[in-house]
Amino acid sequence: MPTIVLPDGSSRSFDAPVSVADVAADIGAGLAKAALGGRVDGELVDCSHVITDDAQLAIVTPPRGKDDPSDDALFLMRHSAAHVMAEAIEDLFPSVQLVYGPPVDGGFYYDIAVPEGTRISSDDFERIEERMAEIVAEDRPFTRYEHPPAQGMARLESEGSKYKIDNAQRAIDAGSDALSWYATGTPGDNWDDLCRGPHVPSTGRIGAVKIMRVAASYWHGDADSDQLTRVYGTAFPDAKRLNAHLEQLEEARRRDHRVVGRKLELFAFDEMVGQGLTLWKPRGSVIRETLQQFIGEALRKQGYDQVFTPHVGKLDLYRTSGHFPYYADSQFPPLVDRESMKTMAAEGCTCGELANRLEEGEIDGYLLKPMNCPHHIRIFASEPRSYRDLPVRLAEFGTVYRWEQSGELGGLLRARGFTQDDAHLFCTEDQVHGEVLGCLELVQLIFGTLGITDFEVRVGLRDPDSTKYVGDPANWDRAEAACQKAAETLGVPFSAEPGEAAFYGPKIDFVVKDTIGRRWQLGTVQVDYNLPERFDLSYTGADNASHRPVMIHRAPFGSMERFVGFLIEHFDGAFPAWIAPEQVRVLPVSDKSADWANAVEAKLKTAGVRVTQDSHGGRLPNRIREAAQWKIPYVLVVGPRDAEAGTVSVRVHGIEKDLGAVSLDAFVAAITDEVHGHGSPVASDVLFADEPVGEQS
RNA sequence: GCCACCGUAGCUCAGUGGUAGAGCACACCCUUGGUAAGGGUGAGGUCACGGGUUCAAGUCCCGUCGGUGGCUCCA
16 A cells, blocks of 8 residues: 655555556656656656555656756666667677666767677767667567576576676675566567666657767776777757757867867977977967966965976986886886996897896886976985974976876877976974865965866775785875865865875875866875885984974876866866966057057057057958957957047957947056956956946856 | 777868869958958968879778777876
């Protein structure tokens, strides 16, 4: 006699067990028709799921309004679409074996084991989609049925797919008391798949589907295991929403920092220079330099000392730090000592022997530095330190080089050479908490000034089962506790992530998303008890005894490359005036206004404003359009009327109209204030306080 | 590194084995124009690179380099 409580608080009683579909039908025929599934006591289930006891139930239906997120409906449709796609692929490629096909953010995929000689490529998408359309048109019911574990396993053994056997074993290990299958149609007659569900009621309900791309993946995410083919697709309730999604992806591509960066001449990569090695062009360099100066002011206030260190260091330095040879694969190959090279060449030494001898320290060489910390540590160690000297805070925009896998490179966001806004703080145990807070302040200053509000905080902890970490577990415990405690002061939610620590210590990371949704770590603060140990660092305490300092590694931007790459996307290239490579462009209406235009340009230049004049680009509307495409914050149109009155006519990027004329002096004062204030107050708001300036994207 | 796809003018792209194209950008000329494309002319190419098949290759095949997406990795 179940009593069902609905989301609106009303309840209905039944004198026998009922399915979700029954309840929907009891409420109304329209709902019965629309129902895709249900959420029973918080658990997402099929329409056919039978409720035997009192329960809370929400019927899942396709999203109604545009703003209805309806995650459950999308989950059901996409999960079901994955099945339909798998059936279509099996029809077209009978030799494949299915592995695993879940819904994911924005769509779904199915991992498929494809035998040697067969391949699924984007050329096959159309016929897969056609086959899927047929299955959808048949509107076959998703039919769930179960076998007890032993019987289910026996069936899978006889079918011979090690992948499905593995999936089933995992389900059993996780405590499932039955294995479930879903047939698209009638069990026995139609296609079916081992699956925990749930699904939409029938194949006709999966909405508008599109296969997006094909990629490789590894079984169990293990690079040494079987390589699988992963086919990605997405599904939406209708074609309109699918198209809106595709247009959004298109828009995201236009906003991609690689596209914007080329168009705005911010940076370049060059085959001749090398993969992942950034060439900062003049305009991009202005952005980077401006950010560096901005953080530089904050560092001076916090008592940092600037240092400079070389781009290479001897292998022994990195043997001591633990970078070499442990992480040799992710470094540029060592630069071998010239004499050693000669000797080895004379001995007919092989490359393998060379590598061995480098590893064992029999030959020396240099490494392009993969991190700045060893150099900074040697600066700390270069003189005796007293507790009175601490904390010692050494800062450097240090360029490091890492051999990132070629498939991982991605514009400025993942490069092989990049400059960290790095610093290392050497302090006493008692100072750790306060210093970490100071580091977090820097990150918050940057994010606050630039209006970055959409970010995650991750506390990276060690994975207790891994051997890649150096140092004493007791030190790790202390460092992890320090990070957790500091993160709690941020006042924003954070997640603890085991396995995400640096090899020498735990860290607090600030993570943002790029325009196509990938996550990137920007700012980072890391507490380290281990490198001071490895380098045997010490200071003299008040007790006249020798003590070990604690180190904090921190980079509030992360790296200049990644940060600027993110920032390009954050602002879509339309930087606020204080960062913009070109802050003001002067457009004389005609040559008749050349004198006044020159005077305006000269005055702004004298005031330190990055200003240009465009008097050659043809007619005025054309030059205005041109300036808009460069996303220049302020465009000053000057004509005879302005020359007469000593004014400039102001256009602001993102607003398609002339805001009006102001005196040149007033404009210079306002933009100077804006630049010095790192964007606040905004000059156009000050000059046109009455105008609704709107969004300046 | 792995899988798939891609590489034609500075940029965006067309070109399905038979004489290398368009738009924008660029240069020059005309236009002196008050708020998002005025008109004309011109220049610009080892079709990424190397090999192969073919009477003939931008086009088909192999390799290399580079790019994109995903996987793995990211000290």
